[in-house]
Amino acid sequence: MLTDKFANHNFYLVSKSPRRHELLKGMGINFTYYPSDVEESYPEELTPVEVAEYLSQLKLSNINFEEFTEKDIFIACDTIVVLDGKVIGKPRNEEDAVRMLRELSGKEHTVISGLTVATKGRMKTASSKTAVKFAEVSDEEIRHYVNNYKPLDKAGAYGVQEWFGYVGIEYIKGSFYNVMGLPTRLLWEMLGDFVR
Amino acid sequence: MLTDKFANHNFYLVSKSPRRHELLKGMGINFTYYPSDVEESYPEELTPVEVAEYLSQLKLSNINFEEFTEKDIFIACDTIVVLDGKVIGKPRNEEDAVRMLRELSGKEHTVISGLTVATKGRMKTASSKTAVKFAEVSDEEIRHYVNNYKPLDKAGAYGVQEWFGYVGIEYIKGSFYNVMGLPTRLLWEMLGDFVR
Numbered sequence: 460m461l462t463d464k465f466a467n468h469n470f471y472l473v474s475k476s477p478r479r480h481e482l483l484k485g486m487g488i489n490f491t492y493y494p495s496d497v498e499e500s501y502p503e504e505l506t507p508v509e510v511a512e513y514l515s516q517l518k519l520s521n522i523n524f525e526e527f528t529e530k531d532i533f534i535a536c537d538t539i540v541v542l543d544g545k546v547i548g549k550p551r552n553e554e555d556a557v558r559m560l561r562e563l564s565g566k567e568h569t570v571i572s573g574l575t576v577a578t579k580g581r582m583k584t585a586s587s588k589t590a591v592k593f594a595e596v597s598d599e600e601i602r603h604y605v606n607n608y609k610p611l612d613k614a615g616a617y618g619v620q621e622w623f624g625y626v627g628i629e630y631i632k633g634s635f636y637n638v639m640g641l642p643t644r645l646l647w648e649m650l651g652d653f654v655r
Numbered sequence: 656m657l658t659d660k661f662a663n664h665n666f667y668l669v670s671k672s673p674r675r676h677e678l679l680k681g682m683g684i685n686f687t688y689y690p691s692d693v694e695e696s697y698p699e700e701l702t703p704v705e706v707a708e709y710l711s712q713l714k715l716s717n718i719n720f721e722e723f724t725e726k727d728i729f730i731a732c733d734t735i736v737v738l739d740g741k742v743i744g745k746p747r748n749e750e751d752a753v754r755m756l757r758e759l760s761g762k763e764h765t766v767i768s769g770l771t772v773a774t775k776g777r778m779k780t781a782s783s784k785t786a787v788k789f790a791e792v793s794d795e796e797i798r799h800y801v802n803n804y805k806p807l808d809k810a811g812a813y814g815v816q817e818w819f820g821y822v823g824i825e826y827i828k829g830s831f832y833n834v835m836g837l838p839t840r841l842l843w844e845m846l847g848d849f850v851r
Contacts, residue, residue: 460795486821589826594840599656625682625832625839630785635831636821643821644790 461647462487464654473518473535476612478620478640483534486643493533497521507541511573512584514539524579532653533577538640540615542568547615556605556616557598560623563615565595570615570638576649583649587642589633591619596627657843658683660850669714669731672808674816674836679730682839689729693717703737707769708780710735720775728849729773734836736811738764743811752801752812753794756819759811761791766811766834772845779845783838785829787815792823 470490472483483490495518501510514537522533540547542563550556567590575584604623610616617623619631619638636643666686668679679686691714697706710733718729736743738759746752763786771780800819806812813819815827815834832839 460793460799462799482821485818487818597656603656603658619831622681622683625678626843627840628830629840630829631831632828633826634824635815635827644823644825647822 461651461654465489467530468654469531471531471533473522473533476640478618479536482636482639482641482643483646486647490534493522495519495521495535499537507539507544507546507569507571508573508586508588510546511537511539511571512575512586513573515573515575516582516584519575519577519582522577524577527579529579529581531578532650533575534646535575535577536572536641538570538572538614538637540568540570542566549614550611550616552611553605553609556610557601559616560596560601560605561598563593563617564601565593567592568615570633572637572640572642572645574642574645574649576646576653578653581653583652585645585649587634587637587645589631589635589637591631591638592629594627594629600627657847657850661685663726664850665727667727667729669718669729672836674814675732678832678835678837678839679842682843686730689718691715691717691731695733703735703740703742703765703767704769704782704784706742707733707735707767708771708782709769711769711771712778712780715771715773715778718773720773723775725775725777727774728846729771730842731771731773732768732837734766734768734810734833736764736766738762745810746807746812748807749801749805752806753797755812756792756797756801757794759789759813760797761789763788764811766829768833768836768838768841770838770841770845772842772849774849777849779848781841781845783830783833783841785827785831785833787827787834788825790823790825796823 471493472490473495515535518535570589573586634642667689668686669689669691711731714731766785769782
């Protein structure tokens with residue numbers, strides 16, 4: 460089984476996100492946080508899926524794989540929110556978060572995570588898509604959430620695993636953990652190709 | 656806003672499930688656990704939705720509402736797993752859990768929660784349905800999960816918020832928290848009718 464072979468490898472997660480740390484740990488993977496300091500910009504002509512995949516690869520772009528062995532597996536993920544074909548990033552401030560949540564209210568949007576797994580001499584990228592339907596949320600509810608939860612580090616200005624996710628979401632279609640920031644089942648499948 | 660009016664009420668959750676406690680707390684509701692000791696059986700002729708709704712009402716059946724006021728709001732929920740029209744309960748032991756997970760592997764099943772909110776003189780019941788698609792999971796993965804997580808208290812023998820939920824589920828369609836045991840958005844809507 461895959462889990463038994465994890466001990467043969469060192470895993471490096473190139474993400475500061477506490478949600479990703481929690482999920483990777485929950486999958487039974489012991490890992491080290493590996494910092495990456497890249498400017499998260501992308502070419503304008505990319506489609507949303509390409510943006511997510513591009514950004515996940517970009518996070519690994521300043522790693523010198525020559526310093527590592529095939530036993531060292533790097534994982535990077537980038538999650539974006541897409542409404543009517545337009546990529547919504549992280550809010551600039553609390554007012555921007557309120558504006559984003561107003562825009563998402565009552566509508567279905569798409570959450571896309573690009574996921575890249577890489578080791579010395581090998582890199583694989585894939586993506587996961589989840590549709591998320593927001594209920595009609597009132598301005599009072601939005602302000603209550605933004606004031607109390609400060610969702611400034613989150614694309615689309617909400618955390619599906621927080622108060623807003625409990626009361627404001629009617630349904631999702633796809634992977635829930637993708638919306639949280641890491642498509643865990645997809646990662647499990649991809650690791651099957653890397654772990655020996 | 657609803658949250659502001661919660662202070663006017665006492666909430667009682669008629670469930671021992673730690674997942675339900677966590678979710679209700681996450682919704683911002685302070686509550687007291689109220690024990691209910693009923694035999695969870697139901698008439699054979701009921702449909703799966705009727706079973707879930709019936710069992711959620713049954714959990715409130717031995718409460719003497721005369722001892723309470725309209726300010727006291729009781730919440731009961733029952734979650735069942737349905738495969739090919741057949742209700743799957745909690746596993747009797749570890750071997751039974753392995754058997755259930757083998758049966759669910761590679762297929763889509765339905766999780767239904769019946770939710771009842773009641774106060775002196777008033778009771779309302781509704782339900783939430785979520786489709787859950789299991790990946791093809793190996794016997795080794797199933798045994799790893801059952802041995803390490805002992806999912807004997809869970810309908811269908813899995814917890815969507817545990818290792819199995821991370822690696823073994825391809826997608827869901829509906830409310831994630833319904834699969835975890837409490838359809839939080841539905842409860843939020845229902846409380847709108849009870850909270851003043």
